[in-house]
Amino acid sequence: MLYNPAQMDKEELYDTFVAREKLLNELLETIEDNTGKKSIQHIILLGARGIGKTHMLRMVENKIFDMPQLQNKWIPVNVPEEQYGVFGLMDFFEYMLKIIFHSSKLEKVDKNTYLKESEEIEQNKNKASLDKIVSILKDISQKENKQFLLLIDNIDKILAEKITEEKELEYFRSILMTENFLMVIGTSTSIFEEIALYDKAFFRFFKTIHLQNLNDKEVEELLLKRAKFDKIIDKIKLDENKNKIKAITDLTGGYPRLILMLYEILEDKPLLDVLKTFNKLLDNLTPYYKHRMDDLAPQQQKIVDTIMFSDGVASPTDIANILGWKPTTVTSQFKRLKDLNILKIKESQEISKKKAFYEISDRLFVIWYQMRYMGVIRRRIEYIVTFLKIWYDLEELKDKISIYSSQYQQNYSMGNFSGSYSYARSISIISCAIRNNCKRENNF
Numbered sequence: 001m002l003y004n005p006a007q008m009d010k011e012e013l014y015d016t017f018v019a020r021e022k023l024l025n026e027l028l029e030t031i032e033d034n035t036g037k038k039s040i041q042h043i044i045l046l047g048a049r050g051i052g053k054t055h056m057l058r059m060v061e062n063k064i065f066d067m068p069q070l071q072n073k074w075i076p077v078n079v080p081e082e083q084y085g086v087f088g089l090m091d092f093f094e095y096m097l098k099i100i101f102h103s104s105k106l107e108k109v110d111k112n113t114y115l116k117e118s119e120e121i122e123q124n125k126n127k128a129s130l131d132k133i134v135s136i137l138k139d140i141s142q143k144e145n146k147q148f149l150l151l152i153d154n155i156d157k158i159l160a161e162k163i164t165e166e167k168e169l170e171y172f173r174s175i176l177m178t179e180n181f182l183m184v185i186g187t188s189t190s191i192f193e194e195i196a197l198y199d200k201a202f203f204r205f206f207k208t209i210h211l212q213n214l215n216d217k218e219v220e221e222l223l224l225k226r227a228k229f230d231k232i233i234d235k236i237k238l239d240e241n242k243n244k245i246k247a248i249t250d251l252t253g254g255y256p257r258l259i260l261m262l263y264e265i266l267e268d269k270p271l272l273d274v275l276k277t278f279n280k281l282l283d284n285l286t287p288y289y290k291h292r293m294d295d296l297a298p299q300q301q302k303i304v305d306t307i308m309f310s311d312g313v314a315s316p317t318d319i320a321n322i323l324g325w326k327p328t329t330v331t332s333q334f335k336r337l338k339d340l341n342i343l344k345i346k347e348s349q350e351i352s353k354k355k356a357f358y359e360i361s362d363r364l365f366v367i368w369y370q371m372r373y374m375g376v377i378r379r380r381i382e383y384i385v386t387f388l389k390i391w392y393d394l395e396e397l398k399d400k401i402s403i404y405s406s407q408y409q410q411n412y413s414m415g416n417f418s419g420s421y422s423y424a425r426s427i428s429i430i431s432c433a434i435r436n437n438c439k440r441e442n443n444f
Contacts, residue, residue: 023209034180048341141181253360
C-alpha cells in the first residue's frame with residue numbers, strides 16, 4: 001500500500017501513529033514554551049526518507065487544533081514538500097502569505113486589505129519589498145494575537161537551493177532570531193552545509209532531532225494499528241505470524257513507509273502470489289530508493305555501492321582497502337551513514353571482535369540495489385531466494401513443500417496441468433531456498 005501522510009485525514013494519522021509519542025509531546029511542549037517568548041527555539045527533524053518525518057509534522061499540525069492552549073496562540077502554516085514557484089526569500093515569504101490566506105482562519109484581520117497590499121508589493125518589487133512583506137506577516141500575527149508555526153518538509157531544499165543569496169539567508173536568520181511571530185519546525189534527510197559549516201548563516205542555529213527506526217515491538221504495533229484501521233485484522237493473523245514481525249523488521253530496517261508497503265504480503269496467499277506481490281513491490285520501490293541514494297553525498301554513495309557489492313555487510317577497514325581511501329575518511333562517513341540510519345552495526349557471532357562490521361539497515365534496499373545494478377552478475381531467482389529465507393523459517397518452507405507436493409499430485413491426476421505446473425514451480429523455488437538454508441545452518 002502507498003504511505004503518504006501528507007494525504008491522510010486526521011483520523012488515519014492518529015490511528016496509525018506509533019512509537020513517537022514522547023517526541024510529539026516534546027515538540028508540543030517546546031511550542032507551548034515558545035508562546036509569547038522573545039527568543040524562539042527552532043527545530044529540524046532528521047532522518048532518511050520513509051522514517052516518519054512528514055507524519056510527525058502532520059501530527060503536530062493537527063494537535064495544535066486539538067489543544068485549546070495552542071489553538072488560541074498559534075497558526076500552523078504547512079509548507080508542502082515541493083515548492084517549485086519559490087526562488088529567493090521574497091518568493092518564500094509571499095508563498096507563506098498565500099498559504100495563510102488560503103488555509104488559515106483569520107478572525108481579526110481583513111484578508112482583502114492584505115491581499116491587495118501583497119499584490120502591489122509583488123508587482124513593484126524593490127529593495128524594500130522584503131521588509132514590507134515581513135511587516136505584513138508581523139501585523140497579521142499581532143492583530144490575531146497568534147504566532148505562526150512554519151512546518152517545512154525538506155527545509156534543506158529551501159535553505160540550500162531555493163534561497164541561494166547569503167545575504168537573504170542572513171536576513172532570514174535575523175528574523176528568526178530577533179522576532180517572535182514565527183517558529184520553524186523543518187525536516188531534512190541529513191545534516192546539510194547551511195547548518196553544518198561555521199561560515200554559513202544557520203550554523204548551529206537549529207535544534208536537531210534524529211528520528212529512529214522502529215524496533216520489532218513498534219513494527220508489530222504499527223501493523224496492528226493499520227490492520228484495525230483497515231478492518232482486516234483477521235486476515236493478516238499477526239498472532240499466528242509472530243515470526244513475520246522479525247522478518248519485516250529485517251527487510252525494512254524499521255522504516256514505517258516500507259513496513260506498510262510490505263503490509264499486504266502478510267495476508268495468507270499462495271507462494272507465487274506472494275512472490276508476484278514482492279516483485280511488484282520492488283518495482284514500486286525504485287523512486288524511493290533512487291531518492292535515498294540521491295540524498296547521500298558522493299563519497300557516501302560510493303561507500304554504499306561498495307557495501308552492496310559485499311552483500312550489504314562490510315567493515316570500514318575493508319571498504320578503505322577496496323577503495324584505496326584513508327581509513328579516517330571512511331570511518332567518518334560510516335558514522336554519518338549510521339546516524340542517517342542507512343547503516344547499522346551488525347550483531348552476529350560470526351563477526352570478528354577485532355573489527356566493527358556494519359550492514360545496510362534494510363535488506364529490501366540490498367535486494368533492490370543488487371537486482372537493479374548487479375543483474376548481470378546474479379540471477380533473479382537468487383533475490384527471490386534471499387527474500388524467502390528472510391520471510392519464512394526453515395520449518396515453514398518444509399511444510400509448504402509437503403502441502404504443495406500433495407496439491408501438485410492432486411492437480412496432475414485431475415488433468416489440471418496449469419495448476420500442477422504452478423505448484424511444481426513453487427516446490428522448485430522453495431527447494432532452492434531450503435538448500436541454501438541448510439547450507440547456511442551447517443556453516444554455523
